[in-house]
Amino acid sequence: MRVLIAKSSGFCRGVQHAVDTAMSAPAENTYILGELIHNPNVLAQIAGRGIKTVENVSEVPDGATLIFRSHGVGQAVYEECGRRGIKVIDCTCSFVKRIQDIVHDLSDTDKTIVIVGNAAHPEVVGLNGWCGGRAVVIDSPESPEIASLADKNVAIVSQTTFSEEKFDKIIKNIEKVCKKTVEIFKTICYTTKERQREAAQLAERCDAMIVLGGMNSSNTQKLYEICKSRCDRVFRLACADEFQPETIKNFKNVGIVSGASTPLAQTQEVLFKMDNNTEVKATNEMEEVVAQMDNGQSKLKRGQLVTAIISSATDEGVAVLLPFFKKEILLEKDEIDCEEYKAEDYASKVGEEIEVMVVSAANPVKLSQKIIKQIKEEEGKIAAIEAGEEFDVTCTGFNKGGLTAAMGTYAVFVPAKEIRMGYVKELDKYVGKKLRLKALEIKKSDRKKEIIASQRVILEEEKAARDAAKAEKEAEFFANIHVGDVVEGKVERVTNFGAFVSVNGFDCLAHISDLSWSGVKNVTDVLEIGKKYEFKVLKIDEENKKVSIGYKQLQPQPWDLVAEKYAEGDVVHGKVVRIVPFGAFVEIENGVDGLVHVSQISHEWLENPTSVLTIGEEIDAKILVLDPANKKMTLSIKALLPEPEVTKVRTRRDDEKSDRPRNRKPRQARDDREEGEFREWTEGGIGGASIAEMLQNKNDN
Numbered sequence: 001m002r003v004l005i006a007k008s009s010g011f012c013r014g015v016q017h018a019v020d021t022a023m024s025a026p027a028e029n030t031y032i033l034g035e036l037i038h039n040p041n042v043l044a045q046i047a048g049r050g051i052k053t054v055e056n057v058s059e060v061p062d063g064a065t066l067i068f069r070s071h072g073v074g075q076a077v078y079e080e081c082g083r084r085g086i087k088v089i090d091c092t093c094s095f096v097k098r099i100q101d102i103v104h105d106l107s108d109t110d111k112t113i114v115i116v117g118n119a120a121h122p123e124v125v126g127l128n129g130w131c132g133g134r135a136v137v138i139d140s141p142e143s144p145e146i147a148s149l150a151d152k153n154v155a156i157v158s159q160t161t162f163s164e165e166k167f168d169k170i171i172k173n174i175e176k177v178c179k180k181t182v183e184i185f186k187t188i189c190y191t192t193k194e195r196q197r198e199a200a201q202l203a204e205r206c207d208a209m210i211v212l213g214g215m216n217s218s219n220t221q222k223l224y225e226i227c228k229s230r231c232d233r234v235f236r237l238a239c240a241d242e243f244q245p246e247t248i249k250n251f252k253n254v255g256i257v258s259g260a261s262t263p264l265a266q267t268q269e270v271l272f273k274m275d276n277n278t279e280v281k282a283t284n285e286m287e288e289v290v291a292q293m294d295n296g297q298s299k300l301k302r303g304q305l306v307t308a309i310i311s312s313a314t315d316e317g318v319a320v321l322l323p324f325f326k327k328e329i330l331l332e333k334d335e336i337d338c339e340e341y342k343a344e345d346y347a348s349k350v351g352e353e354i355e356v357m358v359v360s361a362a363n364p365v366k367l368s369q370k371i372i373k374q375i376k377e378e379e380g381k382i383a384a385i386e387a388g389e390e391f392d393v394t395c396t397g398f399n400k401g402g403l404t405a406a407m408g409t410y411a412v413f414v415p416a417k418e419i420r421m422g423y424v425k426e427l428d429k430y431v432g433k434k435l436r437l438k439a440l441e442i443k444k445s446d447r448k449k450e451i452i453a454s455q456r457v458i459l460e461e462e463k464a465a466r467d468a469a470k471a472e473k474e475a476e477f478f479a480n481i482h483v484g485d486v487v488e489g490k491v492e493r494v495t496n497f498g499a500f501v502s503v504n505g506f507d508c509l510a511h512i513s514d515l516s517w518s519g520v521k522n523v524t525d526v527l528e529i530g531k532k533y534e535f536k537v538l539k540i541d542e543e544n545k546k547v548s549i550g551y552k553q554l555q556p557q558p559w560d561l562v563a564e565k566y567a568e569g570d571v572v573h574g575k576v577v578r579i580v581p582f583g584a585f586v587e588i589e590n591g592v593d594g595l596v597h598v599s600q601i602s603h604e605w606l607e608n609p610t611s612v613l614t615i616g617e618e619i620d621a622k623i624l625v626l627d628p629a630n631k632k633m634t635l636s637i638k639a640l641l642p643e644p645e646v647t648k649v650r651t652r653r654d655d656e657k658s659d660r661p662r663n664r665k666p667r668q669a670r671d672d673r674e675e676g677e678f679r680e681w682t683e684g685g686i687g688g689a690s691i692a693e694m695l696q697n698k699n700d701n
Contacts (some may be wrong), residue, residue: 597634
């Protein structure tokens with residue numbers, strides 16, 4: 001018997017990426033939306049890690065992690081995850097993403113979108129979700145929906161795993177019916193096409209075909225249909241366990257094809273179940289897929305992850321079978337990921353799959369399971385970083401272009417312009433400091449793994465968030481504050497012109513002139529930093545974000561309390577604060593002044609009050625008149641002085657005896673003197689004018 005194996009065996013690239021992600025992502029609070037791949041064994045391994053599979057986003061808790069499988073999802077799913085804070089690890093196949101973009105772009109045009117595929121398939125459901133569910137889904141050349149396209153402009157895409165042969169027939173029928181434009185996007189995945197082409201070639205040459213893959217796998221079903229149409233004997237197997245060697249022992253040529261969700265190890269197991277003398281060859285039209293099984297190590301590379309099957313266990317370690325290896329390879333006990341190795345524990349696991357890493361591809365091949373955990377955790381973190389998660393590293397160096405660091409096996413580079421918001425001149429100052437970063441680009445190759453990252457984007461995002469929060473807070477503040485309101489505020493800082501007071505988190509200015517009725521030189525004479533006071537809102541300037549508040553406006557004015565403190569006839573103590581020709585002003589307390597008229601300073605005639613009083617001098621005086629309503633207080637110093645004992649009165653006779661001639665003016669002339677030429681002095685007149693009146697009279701003169 002000759003066995004021919006299709007070249008395109010094992011996982012496709014999209015499925016491999018999804019499986020690797022699910023096997024390496026942190027399992028805690030992580031979910032998968034829908035069945036990741038159509039393979040029970042792989043799904044069991046993923047479930048064994050503690051990752052749950054759900055059918056709807058509503059089953060995922062807010063803030064959890066959700067893995068999207070390679071089939072992709074609709075736009076609404078992304079939006080719901082965003083609203084609920086669900087972190088997405090997107091494993092959508094790159095080919096599917098391309099179709100999603102096409103459908104989304106077409107949704108804004110007048111064209112009717114046609115999706116060729118199975119309407120119930122997750123990929124098709126997801127594609128339809130990028131055009132609001134308005135697409136026409138067609139899965140057969142005889143579909144009645146084709147007739148409805150006659151008078152419409154049509155744009156056609158296809159499910160990536162759809163039969164190419166069937167797709168071509170559907171297109172021809174649409175073109176026959178449609179009278180307007182028909183735009184065709186050939187979106188069947190090239191790997192799907194290749195698998196289908198290989199399946200057709202093998203089925204035409206072989207007496208029997210084995211189609212290996214999950215029973216609910218769409219692409220595997222297409223392979224089965226292709227083989228069935230070209231070969232009479234086709235065996236459909238969900239997994240290698242279902243294979244019975246006796247079913248094919250009488251056939252000369254047997255072909256094996258597998259679906260995109262079928263791991264290569266499944267094909268390997270089928271081969272191991274065949275007779276050891278079976279000749280395994282590749283088809284002539286394809287590159288050799290399976291070399292002679294003893295040459296399998298030529299396909300291995302250092303660092304490669306390989307799925308192995310446990311074949312036996314000894315005290316030295318576990319013997320495993322690798323794909324395309326006829327002999328067993330020893331996985332030494334020191335390289336097994338377990339707390340304590342016991343051969344009997346692994347003897348019960350014979351036939352199970354385990355993942356190992358190739359430490360050395362030379363002969364003999366060396367494997368390790370222990371280092372996989374670390375690398376898987378790293379790759380899980382890389383997947384999260386790739387999805388936009390923030391990470392931090394410590395800067396270890398710099399070059400002319402920026403800063404350098406490392407995270408596990410990945411080099412990290414931060415360009416100079418991405419360090420902060422602004423130019424950075426001295427890069428050396430960042431060495432040894434922690435950097436908060438987001439990935440701009442992740443490069444992976446056999447030679448180098450590198451993350452190009454930015455700290456600036458984080459700082460800009462945080463600034464934008466702060467500005468938005470501040471704007472929202474300010475809008476709320478100005479919507480709820482009005483001139484005349486009494487508000488409570490905390491004194492945050494003072495200047496020589498006033499105090500900045502926090503009112504509901506907003507800085508308001510209390511000018512020094514609005515702190516006290518009597519005036520102050522220093523803000524701290526009235527307000528204490530850190531303390532809360534009540535203030536009155538005086539002015540609001542929303543456009544310039546300014547609010548003026550006053551403290552004195554809520555305090556009583558000094559004259560309001562004078563009637564309670566003083567009465568006419570009281571003797572008060574004060575300080576001379578100003579002297580004018582008609583008297584002196586005496587400060588009784590802050591904001592309360594009294595006038596001592598020149599006639600009330602002394603019993604003697606005074607040409608000028610300065611001959612007796614000086615500014616700053618403290619004196620006692622008696623209150624003669626008190627008028628709080630008009631803020632007037634008249635004082636007398638003379639009233640507290642003893643009366644003179646003798647007062648000499650000049651007589652006419654004395655005048656006649658005087659040698660000095662008397663040049664008296666007529667009475668009328670004396671009465672006609674300018675008012676400004678004499679000063680009123682009457683014993684009873686006490687000049688009860690207020691300060692304002694005195695100043696007004698002076699200005700009028």
